[in-house]
Amino acid sequence: MEIFGVPTQALFGQLLIGLINGSFYALLSLGLAVIFGLLNIINFAHGAQYMLGAFTAFLLLNKAPALGLPALGYWWSLVLAPVIVGAIGVVIERLMLKQLYKLDHLYGLLLTFGLALIIEGVFRNEFGSSGQPYPIPEQLTGGQNLGFMFLPNYRAWVIVASLAICLSTWYLIERTKLGGYLRAATENPTLVQAFGINVPRMITLTYGLGVGLAALGGVMAAPIYQVSPQMGADLIIVVFAVVVIGGMGSILGSIVTGFGLGLVEGLTKVFYPEASNTVIFVIMAIVLMIKPAGLFGVQK
Amino acid sequence: MSAQASTPVAATPDSAIGPQRVAFVVMLAFFALAPLVIYPVFLMKVMCFALFACAFNLLIGFGGLLSFGHAMFLGTAGYVAAHAAKEWGWTPELALLAAAVVATVLGFGAGMIAIRRQGIYFSMITLALAQMIFFFYLQTPFTHGEDGIQAVPRGSLFGLVDLSTSATMYPFVMAVFFGGFLLIWRIVHSPFGQILKAIRENEARATSLGYDTDRYKLAAFVLSGGIAGLAGGTKALVFQLASLTDAHWSMSGEVVLMTLVGGLGTIFGPVVGAAVIVTMQNYLAQLGAWVTVVQGVIFVVCVLSFRRGVVGEIGNFMRKSL
DSSP: EEEEEEEEHHHHHHHHHHHHHHHHHHHHHHHHHHHHHHHHOOOOOOHHHHHHHHHHHHHHHHHHHTSOOOOOOOOHHHHHHHHHHHHHHHHHHHHHHGGTTSOOOOHHHHHHHHHHHHHHHHHHHHHHHOOBBOOOOGOOOOOOESSEEEEHHHHHHHHHHHHHHHHHHHHHHHHHHHHHHHHHHHHHHHHHHHHHHHHHHHHHHHHHHHHHHHHHHHHTTTTTSBTTTTTTHHHHHHHHHHHHHHHHHHHHHHHHHHHHHHHHHHHHHOOOGTTTTHHHHHHHHHHHHHHHSSSOOOOO | OHHTTTTOOOSHHHHHHHHHHHHHHHHHHHHHHHTTTTTTHHHHHHHHHHHHHHHHHHHHHHHHOOOSTTHHHHHHHEEEEEHHHHSSSOOOOHHHHHHHHHHHHHHHHHHHHHSSSSSHHHHHHHHHHHHHHHHHHHHGGGGGGGGOOOOOOOOTTTTTTTTTTTTHHHHHHHHHHHHHHHHHHHHHHHHHHHHHHHHHHHHHHHHHHOOOOOHHHHHHHHHHHHHHHHHHHHHHHHHOOOOOGGGGGHHHHHHHHHHHHHTTTSHHHHHHHHHHHHHHHHHHHGGGGGHHHHHHHEEEEEEEHHHTHHHHHHHHHOOOOO
């Protein structure tokens, strides 16, 4: 069977990869948007923290026995890695980022860029540049034959799980009281503080949450891509482009843009593979020419 | 940038020129005499990166625009100069001219897109555009992928002076560096430079005074790209190599670091910063990946407690704008 002269197997295979990539674009750009909303900084270390999540899973599985602990598998990591990496994020916010809020936003970008260099450099020294394999959890091995394509269970899980995480984050921020405080503090932190809400603590926890989301993405990515020190560095630049295209004003916007661009990238791989690396950047340039605030953004 | 707002950055341009002239003479004397004791190729590398950082600083220090994609100019110009010199047999001055022209055109194209957003969006867009250019060079055949363009001939200047030895190449690089530096110095102290600073301090007010700020920002971006291209072309001729390293995002990060260490928004800071970072890379080269970690630590320390940079601190101590 063929569609536009392309075998359906190849077409749907690439679309699936596109959806998987899109899941990670959505997860990461969501975290960036949440952090940006309240802290007004772009977290350049987001890719490094995603990598940190994947490595936490890898270490819990392979190195924990050396410390006398049981080897903790995928499901444990799914809970523990975001908590551990999120806690590191909280420490970073308290010790460093906090001092920069009164300065130009660019300093936050520079600081987190430095942190990303440190984290990635340390892991490259320890583990080298080559990737480390991470096994798919046994409950999710195998796959389904859908007739027109073969769908591995783990990949289906990643798409469903990341959609669920994105939508619950959206619900948390747009529909709960806590989210209401958060959005209010984004608009006017001084006023919210005057109502007796501890805004500095909220900022700290928000950064922790955003970082935790990145780490969660990292754990989910570990069995698909190999666990390597530079897995986050190249991804984060694409995610920046995704954020520029979607605009950071809306949570749903970043989810839709993330998945959408993943699909577009997958399609490009089928029809014009040479451009698959650059298609998102080209789309970014076009969007900026037509609608500078981004597809879902509001120009301030 | 707000941190600079408190320092007396050329509030009265004429009072700033005096100490800067002295510093310039010191710098000129240093680069003229240093090859007697320091390895000339190392000094040429410093001058290439110093010019690159000065070009970058024109944008961030005086226009308030943080470009995170300046490697695209360095890399592009390197490839153009190397290709022109090796494949077409152009003389070095023509190869360099071609490199600067192409980088300027690239600056116009990228600038048109990037200046449509401000602040951190600008940084993200320049980073993304540079990454796009990087992938283009990775795939297109004329760059020879991972190998780069190797064994680029330095050629003869105007077809007369053979540049293959350091004795002739060094004065040539020095002339390019000081030419570029003086151009930037002139731009900063020109009415155009004053308007750029006004835009940096308060864009809305500059607009209300009747300045089309987008045009000024674009002009600054184009100039910065062109001069960065000059640096990239020279670097390719000095090392007889144009490679992907120069176009990679980590190079964009390095130039930010150099400028930050030397002092954002100072005239001489980028030169000092480039010297510091290039020296450090030379001594730490055997440490491998730890260089990245050290650079990251310097970034963090500079941002947290050393935001004025070396030259900024000296200037602040002397109450002079350097």
